[in-house]
Amino acid sequence: MAATEKEIVDGLAEIVNEIAGIPVEDVQLDKSFTDDLDVDSLSMVEVVVAAEERFDVKIPDDDVKNLKTVGDATKYILEHQA
Amino acid sequence: MAKIKPSQGAAYARILGVGGYRPTRVVPNEVILEKIDSSDEWIRSRSGIATRHWASPEETVAAMSVEAGGKAIADAGITPEQIGAVIVSTVSHFKQTPAVATEIADKLGAGKPAAFDISAGCAGFGYGLTLAKGMVTDGSAEYALVIGVERLSDLTDLEDRATAFLFGDGAGAVVVGPAKEPAIGPTVWGSEGDKSETIKQTESWEAYREGGVAPAKFPAITQEGQAVFRWAVFEMAKVAQQALDAAGITADDLDVFIPHQANMRIIDSMVKTLKLPEHVTVARDVETTGNTSAASIPLAMERLLATGEAKSGDTALVIGFGAGLVYAATVVTLP
Numbered sequence: 001m002a003a004t005e006k007e008i009v010d011g012l013a014e015i016v017n018e019i020a021g022i023p024v025e026d027v028q029l030d031k032s033f034t035d036d037l038d039v040d041s042l043s044m045v046e047v048v049v050a051a052e053e054r055f056d057v058k059i060p061d062d063d064v065k066n067l068k069t070v071g072d073a074t075k076y077i078l079e080h081q082a
Numbered sequence: 083m084a085k086i087k088p089s090q091g092a093a094y095a096r097i098l099g100v101g102g103y104r105p106t107r108v109v110p111n112e113v114i115l116e117k118i119d120s121s122d123e124w125i126r127s128r129s130g131i132a133t134r135h136w137a138s139p140e141e142t143v144a145a146m147s148v149e150a151g152g153k154a155i156a157d158a159g160i161t162p163e164q165i166g167a168v169i170v171s172t173v174s175h176f177k178q179t180p181a182v183a184t185e186i187a188d189k190l191g192a193g194k195p196a197a198f199d200i201s202a203g204c205a206g207f208g209y210g211l212t213l214a215k216g217m218v219t220d221g222s223a224e225y226a227l228v229i230g231v232e233r234l235s236d237l238t239d240l241e242d243r244a245t246a247f248l249f250g251d252g253a254g255a256v257v258v259g260p261a262k263e264p265a266i267g268p269t270v271w272g273s274e275g276d277k278s279e280t281i282k283q284t285e286s287w288e289a290y291r292e293g294g295v296a297p298a299k300f301p302a303i304t305q306e307g308q309a310v311f312r313w314a315v316f317e318m319a320k321v322a323q324q325a326l327d328a329a330g331i332t333a334d335d336l337d338v339f340i341p342h343q344a345n346m347r348i349i350d351s352m353v354k355t356l357k358l359p360e361h362v363t364v365a366r367d368v369e370t371t372g373n374t375s376a377a378s379i380p381l382a383m384e385r386l387l388a389t390g391e392a393k394s395g396d397t398a399l400v401i402g403f404g405a406g407l408v409y410a411a412t413v414v415t416l417p
Contacts, residue, residue: 042128042347045312061309 002081003055008074015050019043029071037070047073056082091221095214096265097417098160098225099257101153102384103146104371105135111247118243125247130346134250134372136235143175146253147186147231150380154227155190157417158257162190165257166223168197169213171206171376173283173405174233175199186229196223203281204342204404205271206230206376207254208412211400212269214258225259230376237283239302248345249303250372254380256417267329267413270321274407277313281305281405303405314348318403318411319355325399325411336362337396338386338416342403343368343378363391375404383416392416 003011013027020039033039039047044067048059051073057080059067067073110133111122125131137146147170155162168190170183183197196217202209207230214226234249258266285301322341326332339362341349346368353364365382374381379400386392394416401411 040128041308042311042351045308045315046351049312049316061306061312064308 003077005074005078008055008077009070011054012047012051012070012073015047015054019046019050027070029069029074031070032068033070033073034068051077089220089222091217091219092224092260093219094261094264094266095218095258096261097211097256097414098259099154099156099158099417100380100384100387101150101155101157101255102381103149103153103253104381105137105141105146105251107136107138108133109136114240114247117240118246120243120247128345128347129248130349130366130369131247131372133370135252137233137251141233141251143172143231143233143253144182144185144189146251147182147229147255148189150231150253150255151186151190151227151229154255154257158225158259160225160257160259162192164225165190165192165195165227167195167214167217167226168192168229169210169226170197170199170229170231171202171210172199172231173201173203173206173375174236175231176236183229190227192227202376202408202410203406204344204373204375204378205402205406205408205410207379208269208271208400208402208410209408210376211256211258211266211412211414212271212410215266218258218260225257227255227257228380229253229255230374230378230380232375232377234303234373234375237301237303239284239299239304242302242304244307245302245304248373250374252371252374252377252381254374254377254384256380256383265415267325269410269412270324270328271410272408277309277407279306280309280313280407311345311348311351313407314344314403315351315355318401318409319352321403321409321411322352322356322399322401325401325413329413331397331413333358333362335397336399338363338365338392338398340365340379340382340386340398340400342401343371343382344373344404376402378402387416
């Protein structure tokens with residue numbers, strides 16, 4: 001069953017916490033991965049791959065650069081999940 | 083039809099000796115920072131690299147190879163005359179003909195071995211090792227010398243803040259010879275030419291033809307960082323697992339993991355993805371050597387053995403991956 005927006009944000013928060021050690025409560029829709037959450041470009045790749053597995057979605061390299069905020073990623077996953 | 087006699091070689095092959103050469107000049111991040119807007123902290127956090135070696139004009143591809151090759155031959159306990167083949171993997175020898183392998187063989191005093199260069203980027207060591215194993219087991223050479231050598235400082239854009247700090251110079255070599263039991267597993271290797279644009283030389287040498295408009299900058303190696311990282315970590319972890327499966331062992335059986343020393347972040351993430359047990363020693367030579375492409379695996383192997391972090395007889399998984407894209411992974415018994 002497709003995940004809801006809240007489930008996706010919660011899932012991303014867990015992933016970002018595990019990969020970059022950011023507190024889950026800091027991961028909010030309006031937060032920028034790089035500027036607010038200190039997720040660098042390589043960690044972002046790890047976040048994307050973990051999100052692909054968790055939400056059964058494909059996020060090609062060309063699309064990764066457009067996912068600036070948690071909201072961008074959430075919207076992308078909502079629209080592309082299987 | 084005449085009957086052709088079958089070739090006869092050793093039952094099995096193994097790495098008998100290893101040798102490395104690191105250029106005298108050690109280049110810390112401070113020197114890199116003279117030409118890019120970055121910081122030591124940023125470079126270390128993105129790559130794990132603190133220093134690298136850059137070759138002097140005298141430390142040529144051939145000269146570094148002769149040093150590393152000579153050490154590997156001595157370590158194997160054989161003489162140069164016993165070498166039947168010299169395989170050199172490099173992308174930074176700027177004279178394509180003749181192959182630099184012939185000059186290296188001659189300077190080593192190896193007599194008249196088969197000698198040739200291969201181009202397989204950062205997977206070059208694994209490609210060469212696979213060829214050498216085949217030669218030893220089919221009898222084309224009793225002993226084969228495999229050298230990975232690079233002067234990547236010659237192909238580095240020192241003004242590109244994404245790559246200026248990555249590359250280093252050096253040579254690593256192994257001697258492959260006969261063995262009584264299997265000591266080099268099946269190689270899992272391949273290429274993905276559809277991703278050839280992700281790591282490449284910026285300009286073709288064709289651009290420098292007489293009468294043409296030469297590009298303002300000398301060619302350099304450039305890469306799409308995120309795409310390469312993703313492929314290197316997640317696709318190569320699958321290849322590494324396939325190499326373990328092909329050798330009939332599991333990660334628990336490993337003593338040592340020697341991935342191509344591209345970037346500490348790739349190494350760390352691979353270790354995590356592969357779920358390597360705590361007891362496996364992981365090569366992290368990139369910190370003080372940078373990325374030396376084809377030379378990185380034998381250089382890291384030599385250092386682990388020299389420092390005692392690994393020992394002769396240990397079981398090691400080696401995996402190279404890079405421009406092509408190409409890759410090669412296999413399990414070996416350390417010399």
